Amino acid sequence: MNFPRLAVSALALATAASAASAGDQIHVAGSSTVLPFATIAAESFGDNGEFKAPVVEGGGTGSGLKKFCEGAGPDTIDIATASRRIKDEERAACTAAGVADIIEVRIGYDGIVFASDSKGADFALTPADLYRALAAEVVVDGKLTANPAARWSDVNPALPAQDIIAFVPGTKHGTREVFEAKVLEAGCKDSGAEEAIKGLTGGDKDAVRKACTALRTDGKAVDIDGDYTETLARIASEPKAIGVFGLSFYENNTDKLKVATVSGVTPSVETIADGSYPVSRPLFIYVKKAHIGQVPGLKEFAAFFVSDDMAGPEGKMADYGLVPDPKLADQQAVVENETTLK
Amino acid sequence: MTPAAPASSLLVPDARTQARNRAEARFRLYGLAAVSAAILMLAVLMGSILSNGLSAFRQSYITIPVTLDAATLDKAGTRDPSGLRQVSATAYGKLIARNLQAALAAKGIATDGLKPKDIAALLSEDAGARLRNMVLADPGLIGRTIDADLLASGRVDGFLKGRVTEESAAKDSKIKPAQLTLVSAMKGAGMIGLRLNPAFLTAPDASEKRPEAAGLGVAIIGSAYMMIVVLALSLPIGVAAAVYLEEFAPRNRFTDLIEVNISNLAAVPSIVFGILGLAAFINFAHLPRSAPLVGGLVLTLMTLPRIIIPARAALKAVPPSIRDAALGIGASRMQTVLHHVLPLAAPGILTGMIIGLAQALGETAPLLLIGMVAFVRDYPGLPPAGLADPATALPVQIYNWTQRADPAFVERASGAIIVLLVFLMLMNGAAILLRRRFERRW
Incomplete structure (x- = not known):
């Protein structure tokens, strides 16, 4: 019986392994929106065998940037993916931990679409319609009252006379932020409710935003805390519902879903790139400059990520359903010159 | 005067005994119902997992002769490993796509209305990477024509497994009905078929672009x-x-x-x-x-x-x-x-x-x-x-x-x-x- 010897050798092994840390392979973490495309890029990058394929984790933009800002040591991640720009307090945390030089690369855009069951009615929405259908309280006769709309036709006679049920991303999703800013707040303004609320609340900006973005809680607007697959499953069981998806997810499931136009524009890679489709957001990757030269292939991978083959108009990103950056050459230059954030 | 028949006997149970017997029968029934409910749920679970998952152990492969053309794969002609590595997986993918078109023409299968890109899309992107690894492992293959089993794309695989139909393809942005017609013709000619897929247990994970290549x-x-x-x-x-x-x-x-x-x-x-x-x-x-x-x-x-x-x-x-x-x-x-x-x-x-x-x-x-x-x-x-x-x-x-x-x-x-x-x-x-x-x- 050699239990003591076994236990000691196991512990020794643990320490030995910690010395040989994972600094020889690129680690990427962050936005779950960018995750599928990041895996596609990692896979293609690894295909040619010159460098190992990077390890890609999801977890969300906030958690990715937090890991990114933990320090500059070899056991920290090399690239954070993000579906929004890095916040000032995150920059401050980064700098405090010794990660001062960050290369910010905009890789493209993501469109947010409204889709319903492919056998259901067609929807032609506007932000104002969505606001009037989904807001918790709307202005009726100069007063804020609980949203009375029960059918889509109640908000806009041109819409189908169908019960309102919408599956929207929960508050932990980055998509929710975009949904609030580009749909609810825009709709609030377009429908004239913003002015009315301003008058009622005495012009407090935060209060107006809060009133504009509060969703109804009577079961007609349902928060989905899972991912888009859950939204898809909910739509399959409730075919009259409308759900919020990323454009890329919708493009993978066009046989099951039908997309709604927003302000008369059908979402597609082209309409988002030219700016005519209103609900979109930029996507970023953040590269730790201190790791370039230390982690083999890091700069090559960042350059590959925004290369024409991947992120160009004919590249794999557009193929997957994300929207290429029209000024991609600028971003390629950022990687080439290792331009850091000021 | 005969005595009145007793209200109960061993043969004729009295009301209380009957009630107890009924209660016992019910009790056993509850137990049986609980066990059957559990078995039923297990059966539903296993049934849905097996019906969804067993097909993962079989995969569609396209079998065609592939000419490993030395002019494309080894421009220097030296069979030098570092030179061979310069040729990307994408280049191998293009080579395979050309061979597929040639094979279709040789079998006389019509490809009307399909662009070369549509035909290439029948193959998995992983096919090029796998062929490249094969050639790098054995550079002697260059210049020869081999019968290669090439991984078909996920939608084609779904079609052979019944998940994708012509009807769903009409609405699907990733595949066209005409491509499925071509696949049917290829199946008739024996060029494509389902076979056992050991790669499901040995291959690494793959991205959204190539679900057909993903393994454990x-x-x-x-x-x-x-x-x-x-x-x-x-x-x-x-x-x-x-x-x-x-x-x-x-x-x-x-x-x-x-x-x-x-x-x-x-x-x-x-x-x-x-x-x-x-x-x-x-x-x-x-x-x-x-x-x-x-x-x-x-x-x-x-x-x-x-x-x-x-x-x-x-x-x-x-x-x-x-x-x-x-x-x-x-x-x-x-x-x-x-x-x-x-x-x-x-x-x-x-x-x-x-x-x-x-x-x-x-x-x-x-x-x-x-x-x-x-x-x-x-x-x-x-x-x-x-x-x-x-x-x-x-x-x-x-x-x-x-x-x-x-x-x-x-x-x-x-x-x-x-x-x-x-x-x-x-x-x-x-x-x-x-x-x-x-x-x-x-």
């Missing part, structure tokens, strides 16, 4: 590595703790406290161990993320109480007469334990160990926090150094695949569940066998 290789290795770590740590620590507490420790407040805490730890939700692991092993000890070593350490923490408890029960079940006899003929306490008690308790301890390992194998929650939910393409190296290389684990891979957008991953996830269940059944079967074979009763 890295996940199985990662899970195996974690089990090695758990076994290497929790067997000695768990047995030592159980032996000390059962055989040597004095009975006092302190050992009572330890005992209560072990039972409490066994009931702590596993996610808590994940948080602990993140704080202790990654943030404090700076062990690498996504490594089976850290996963194994976290699972060890989780498994330890679940091993100590059955190990103590097994030690307790050894009759005191055996200890008394050993001590009586002059054995020391240590000799008594090592020579007599432990061997007799070993089957029970090992059974508990295997069941603890099986639980650890199926555990997902603690692994979410330490970076095991990652996309890992490269196999980890050999242990011990490979224990620190990035890898995933079986249950995490299932979780990962259920979140992918492409519907082909539903089949993959169910297939992975089948693999995990087979491993769990094997382990639990081994535990039952051990118990049946070696357990002694006094």
Whole structure:
């Protein structure tokens, strides 16, 4: 019986392994929106065998940037993916931990679409319609009252006379932020409710935003805390519902879903790139400059990520359903010159 | 005058007896109903997993002659490995696409209305990468024409498995009905077919673009590595703790406290161990993320109480007469334990160990926090150094695949569940066998 010897050798092994840390392979973490495309890029990058394929984790933009800002040591991640720009307090945390030089690369855009069951009615929405259908309280006769709309036709006679049920991303999703800013707040303004609320609340900006973005809680607007697959499953069981998806997810499931136009524009890679489709957001990757030269292939991978083959108009990103950056050459230059954030 | 017939007899039960009999019949019926409900649910679960997942073990391959043209693959003509590496997987993909068109023309299959790009899209992107690896492993193939089995794309695979139909293709932006017509024609000519897919067990994970290439290789290795770590740590620590507490420790407040805490730890939700692991092993000890070593350490923490408890029960079940006899003929306490008690308790301890390992194998929650939910393409190296290389684990891979957008991953996830269940059944079967074979009763 050699239990003591076994236990000691196991512990020794643990320490030995910690010395040989994972600094020889690129680690990427962050936005779950960018995750599928990041895996596609990692896979293609690894295909040619010159460098190992990077390890890609999801977890969300906030958690990715937090890991990114933990320090500059070899056991920290090399690239954070993000579906929004890095916040000032995150920059401050980064700098405090010794990660001062960050290369910010905009890789493209993501469109947010409204889709319903492919056998259901067609929807032609506007932000104002969505606001009037989904807001918790709307202005009726100069007063804020609980949203009375029960059918889509109640908000806009041109819409189908169908019960309102919408599956929207929960508050932990980055998509929710975009949904609030580009749909609810825009709709609030377009429908004239913003002015009315301003008058009622005495012009407090935060209060107006809060009133504009509060969703109804009577079961007609349902928060989905899972991912888009859950939204898809909910739509399959409730075919009259409308759900919020990323454009890329919708493009993978066009046989099951039908997309709604927003302000008369059908979402597609082209309409988002030219700016005519209103609900979109930029996507970023953040590269730790201190790791370039230390982690083999890091700069090559960042350059590959925004290369024409991947992120160009004919590249794999557009193929997957994300929207290429029209000024991609600028971003390629950022990687080439290792331009850091000021 | 005959006496009135008695109200009840052995043959004619009275009302109360009848009521009791009915109650008993109902009681048995409840039990039966409960068992049938459980069996029914199990059957539904197994049925849905098997019907969704069994098809993952078969995959569509396109079989065509491929000419490995030296002019494209080895421009220098030197067969120099570093020169051969310069040719990208994309170039191999284009070569295959050209060969596919040629093969279709040779068989006289009409491709009207389809662009070369549409025909190339029948093949998986992984086909080029696989052929490239084949050529790099054996440069002698260059210049020859080989009969290659090439992975078909996910939608084509779905068509052969009945998941994709012409009707769904009409609405699908990833495939056209005309492409499916071509696939039907190719099937008629024997160029494409389903066959057994060992790559599902050996290949690494793949991205959304090529669900057809995704496999469990890295996940199985990662899970195996974690089990090695758990076994290497929790067997000695768990047995030592159980032996000390059962055989040597004095009975006092302190050992009572330890005992209560072990039972409490066994009931702590596993996610808590994940948080602990993140704080202790990654943030404090700076062990690498996504490594089976850290996963194994976290699972060890989780498994330890679940091993100590059955190990103590097994030690307790050894009759005191055996200890008394050993001590009586002059054995020391240590000799008594090592020579007599432990061997007799070993089957029970090992059974508990295997069941603890099986639980650890199926555990997902603690692994979410330490970076095991990652996309890992490269196999980890050999242990011990490979224990620190990035890898995933079986249950995490299932979780990962259920979140992918492409519907082909539903089949993959169910297939992975089948693999995990087979491993769990094997382990639990081994535990039952051990118990049946070696357990002694006094």
